[in-house]
Amino acid sequence: MKVDEDLALPSVKLMRLFELLYSTGSVTRSAEHLGQSQPTVSIWLSQLRKLLNDPLFVRTPAGMQPTPRADALMPVVRDALACIRRLTEEAPAFVPARSTRRFRICMTDASHITLLPRLLAHVRGVAPGVRLEAARIDPDTAGAMEAGDADLAIGLVPWLESGFYQQTLFTQDWVCLVNRRHPRLAGGRLTIRRYEAEPHVGIVSGTGYQLLEATLRKRTIQRNVWLELPGFLGLPAILSTTDLVATLPRHIGETLARTSDLLVLKCPLPIPTFQVKQHWHARFHHDAGNRWLRGVCAALFMPGAASKVVGAA
Structure with a gap:
């Protein structure tokens, strides 16, 4: 068993053993649930007893019965395991048709004319409870996106690099x-x-x-x-x-x-072309709602199906 000696915390496997012994009253059945041999589980039980300074479970004709200390600790163990299990649960899915989320998109005034009407029409059709807010692109945009006060920035924003993902939507001449x-x-x-x-x-x-x-x-x-x-x-x-x-x-x-x-x-001048991109902060790369909004923008504004996302540094 690996235990933090300073905090003397039980490992997850020992808490899981505690839970199984309490519910089954059997070392053998607990070992089967854990996929371990009975001697291994007996060693774990010994470690758990030493860590908590109590026999915890006593062998009786009716099986392994909990001590008063084990009875008192069982709700704590269950709560701790429930919290740990929530860590590995999938994030809640984003359901556009039922969402009431407000998204803030930083964009230029040109995008207000060219992109926003199409985006709004689509969102109203598939996600009637979702609300959109258009904000300016300015020196505070990066901080707002990092803090979660803005979800996307769309345009030519070359200073949004470190810590941001970007995806090209289209090229402008x-x-x-x-x-x-x-x-x-x-x-x-x-x-x-x-x-x-x-x-x-x-x-x-x-x-x-x-x-x-x-x-x-x-x-x-x-x-x-x-x-x-x-x-x-x-x-x-x-x-x-x-x-x-x-x-x-x-x-x-x-x-x-x-x-x-x-x-x-x-235009008679050979002015360099530039790419209009959507940008989002790395903190929200896996956020379900942010992913949905990015997907909508890509589907609406990218020519063809090909896409390339540049990762955050």
């Missing part, structure tokens, strides 16, 4: 968006020279914006920016009433074009 009746671009062709000459509206937030600005600097291209916006709110109304050009990731560009009758043009 870039397009230009203009008024469908644009006086110079309605024909659908945009060259670098024309790009430099046209007035622009700039979205000046997010990691994607940094990729665009880095490309402009590298190629020494100067945009004539007439208006800067902190996000995509109001952009469709501005483009549909002006001759401004917006350069933005394809997913949000094509979504705004469909909903606001705008024209999508091929």
Whole structure:
């Protein structure tokens, strides 16, 4: 028997023997239940008696009968074994149709337009009691996810690395968006020279914006920016009433074009593509509800069935 000599705690096998002897009154039957020989179980009983400083079970014509000390300890032993058994039980299953859980997802304002409506429609259909909350991606996102205050982060979030898992949902390239009746671009062709000459509206937030600005600097291209916006709110109304050009990731560009009758043009700049990923903290990798939500996002937003999860460091 391996016993912590400082705490003098009985091992699980000795507590299991205690429970069986109490219920069967037989060393032989207890040995059969434990899959051990009778001599081995007798040795364990000797160790248990020494540890608890009591005979515990006394041989009588009616079998092994408990001492008053054993009677007093039996409820404690049963409770301890019940707690240990719960450690090895499977985590409760997540049943979407019956859940009332609230999930908090950190995402960009572009994802509010492109991803959130589809996600909400799906969740309402399969999990009517589940509630969603959209939160900003900011410097506090990592801490919120580690603490369990946020469940997922979706977007281009390169600083979520150590301690996080990530899964690529789709790859983004870039397009230009203009008024469908644009006086110079309605024909659908945009060259670098024309790009430099046209007035622009700039979205000046997010990691994607940094990729665009880095490309402009590298190629020494100067945009004539007439208006800067902190996000995509109001952009469709501005483009549909002006001759401004917006350069933005394809997913949000094509979504705004469909909903606001705008024209999508091929971007003349070789702006690097980027991957939109979902991120979750390692603490919640095996959480049933978190797994379900990740699976929903993958099914809705990944092209095809292939997926790759990058493990937490």
